[in-house]
Amino acid sequence: MDFSLSDQQERYREGIREVCAKFPNAYWRALDAEKRYPEKFVLALSDGGWLSVLIPTEYGGAGLGIVEACIVLEEINASGGNGAACHAQMYTMGALLRHGTESQKRRYLPEIAAGRLRLQSMAVTEPEAGSDTSRIATFARKEGDGYVVNGQKVFTSRLQHSDLLLLLARTRRTDEVARKTDGLSLFLIDLRLAGSAIEVRPIETMVNHETNALFMTDLHLPADALVGDEGAGFRQVLDGLNAERILIASESIGDARWFVEQSVKYARERVVFGQPIGANQGVQFPIARAFMRAQAASLMRWQAAARFDAGKPCGAEANMAKLLASEAAWEAAEMAMTTYGGSGMAVETGIERKFREARLYLVAPVTNNLVTAYVAEHVLGLPRSYGTGGSG
Numbered sequence: 001m002d003f004s005l006s007d008q009q010e011r012y013r014e015g016i017r018e019v020c021a022k023f024p025n026a027y028w029r030a031l032d033a034e035k036r037y038p039e040k041f042v043l044a045l046s047d048g049g050w051l052s053v054l055i056p057t058e059y060g061g062a063g064l065g066i067v068e069a070c071i072v073l074e075e076i077n078a079s080g081g082n083g084a085a086c087h088a089q090m091y092t093m094g095a096l097l098r099h100g101t102e103s104q105k106r107r108y109l110p111e112i113a114a115g116r117l118r119l120q121s122m123a124v125t126e127p128e129a130g131s132d133t134s135r136i137a138t139f140a141r142k143e144g145d146g147y148v149v150n151g152q153k154v155f156t157s158r159l160q161h162s163d164l165l166l167l168l169a170r171t172r173r174t175d176e177v178a179r180k181t182d183g184l185s186l187f188l189i190d191l192r193l194a195g196s197a198i199e200v201r202p203i204e205t206m207v208n209h210e211t212n213a214l215f216m217t218d219l220h221l222p223a224d225a226l227v228g229d230e231g232a233g234f235r236q237v238l239d240g241l242n243a244e245r246i247l248i249a250s251e252s253i254g255d256a257r258w259f260v261e262q263s264v265k266y267a268r269e270r271v272v273f274g275q276p277i278g279a280n281q282g283v284q285f286p287i288a289r290a291f292m293r294a295q296a297a298s299l300m301r302w303q304a305a306a307r308f309d310a311g312k313p314c315g316a317e318a319n320m321a322k323l324l325a326s327e328a329a330w331e332a333a334e335m336a337m338t339t340y341g342g343s344g345m346a347v348e349t350g351i352e353r354k355f356r357e358a359r360l361y362l363v364a365p366v367t368n369n370l371v372t373a374y375v376a377e378h379v380l381g382l383p384r385s386y387g388t389g390g391s392g
C-alpha cells in the first residue's frame with residue numbers, strides 16, 4: 001500500500017509544471033480583472049496533449065489513467081492557475097467513450113483529442129430542479145428521425161468556448177415512467193449548428209468562470225445526437241461523476257497547496273514586532289493544520305483514483321475525496337487570508353482571487369451536503385434523507 005507516484009508520473013508532473021510556469025499570477029490576475037477566458041493557457045495545454053489524457057490512444061489521446069489527469073489538474077491549481085477553465089474537456093467526453101456508438105467515437109474523439117473540437121460544456125442544472133436532477137423539465141420530443149428540444153438550463157459553463165454541448169433532457173414525462181430517474185436522455189449537440197434555437201445569457205458570478213443560462217426553443221437534433229440508450233441518461237451521467245469528483249478534488253488539493261506555499265513564504269518574510277510572523281504559534285499552527293488537512297484529502301483522492309484506474313467501485317471514495325479536498329482548500333484559503341493580514345485582500349497577491357475560486361467547489365459540481373447525504377445513505381446505511389417527499 002504505497003501512494004507515491006512512479007518516476008514516470010513524477011516526470012509527467014514536472015512537464016505540466018513547466019507549462020504552468022509560463023502563466024504566472026499576473027496572467028491570471030489580468031484575466032480575472034477583465035473576466036476573460038484563458039485562451040492562451042488552454043491552447044498551450046491542448047497543443048501539449050495535456051487535456052487528452054483520458055482518451056484512449058486508438059482515438060488519438062494519451063491513453064493514460066485518472067492518476068495522470070489528477071496530476072495535471074492539481075499542478076494547474078497549485079501553480080496559481082484555475083483548472084476550471086478547461087477541466088471538462090478532459091472528462092465530458094467520457095459519456096461518449098462509455099456510451100457512444102463506434103461511429104460517434106470515431107467522428108468526435110480524435111478531434112477532441114487533437115484540441116480541434118472542444119467538448120467542455122455540459123448542461124444538467126435547471127433553475128426549478130436544483131440538486132434534484134430527476135426533476136429537470138427540458139424536453140426532447142421525438143419528431144421524424146430526430147428530436148426537438150425545448151427548455152431552460154442554468155449555470156452551463158464554458159458554453160461560449162465549446163463547440164459541442166452534452167445535454168441532459170427528458171424524453172418521457174415523469175408520469176410516464178416507473179422511477180423519476182427514468183426517461184432522461186443524453187444528447188451531444190453541435191453548437192455551431194444550433195443558431196438562434198439556443199439563446200445564451202451569461203451569468204455573472206464572483207469568479208472568472210464563464211457560465212450561462214440557456215433557453216432552447218425548437219432546437220432540432222438529428223437521431224444520432226442521442227448518446228447511449230434513450231431513457232438511460234440519468235444512469236449514464238452518474239457513470240461519469242466519479243471521474244469528475246476525483247478530478248475536482250485534485251484541483252482543490254492544488255489550491256490548498258498553493259495557499260500553504262504562499263503562506264509559508266509570507267510568514268517567513270513578514271516581520272512584525274521584530275520577528276517573522278511565522279514564529280508565532282497563532283500563525284504557524286493554522287498553516288501546519290491546513291497542510292495536514294490537504295495531505296489527508298490527497299490520500300483519499302489517490303485511494304479513489306487507484307480504484308478508478310483498477311476498474312473497481314469508487315463512488316464512496318470519489319465523493320469523500322471531493323468533500324475533504326474542497327473543505328481542505330477552503331480552510332487553507334481562510335488561513336492564507338489571515339496569514340496575509342490586510343495584504344490578503346490586495347488583488348496583487350492573488351490570495352483573494354484564489355479564495356473566491358476555492359469557494360466554488362464546496363457547491364459545484366455537487367454540494368457537500370448532497371455528498372454527505374450520499375455517504376450517510378450509501379456507505380453507512382442510514383435512511384434516505386431526501387427525495388422521499390414530493391410526487392413523481
Ligand SMILES: Cc1cc2nc3c(=O)[nH]c(=O)nc-3n(C[C@H](O)[C@H](O)[C@H](O)COP(=O)(O)OP(=O)(O)OC[C@H]3O[C@@H](n4cnc5c(N)ncnc54)[C@H](O)[C@@H]3O)c2cc1C
Pocket residue numbers: 121122123124125129130131132154155156157158205209211360363364365366367368369370373385386387
Ligand atoms: C460557477 C458555477 C458553475 C457551474 N457549472 C455547471 C455546469 O457546467 N453544468 C451544470 O449542469 N451545472 C453547473 N453548476 C451548477 C451546480 O452544479 C449547482 O449549483 C449545484 O449542483 C447545486 O445546485 P443548486 O445551485 O440548484 O442548489 P440547490 O439544490 O437549490 O441547493 C441549495 C442549498 O440547499 C442545500 N440542499 C438542497 N437539498 C438538500 C438536502 N436534501 N439536504 C441537505 N441540503 C440540501 C444544498 O446543499 C445547497 O446548500 C455550476 C454552478 C456554479 C455556481
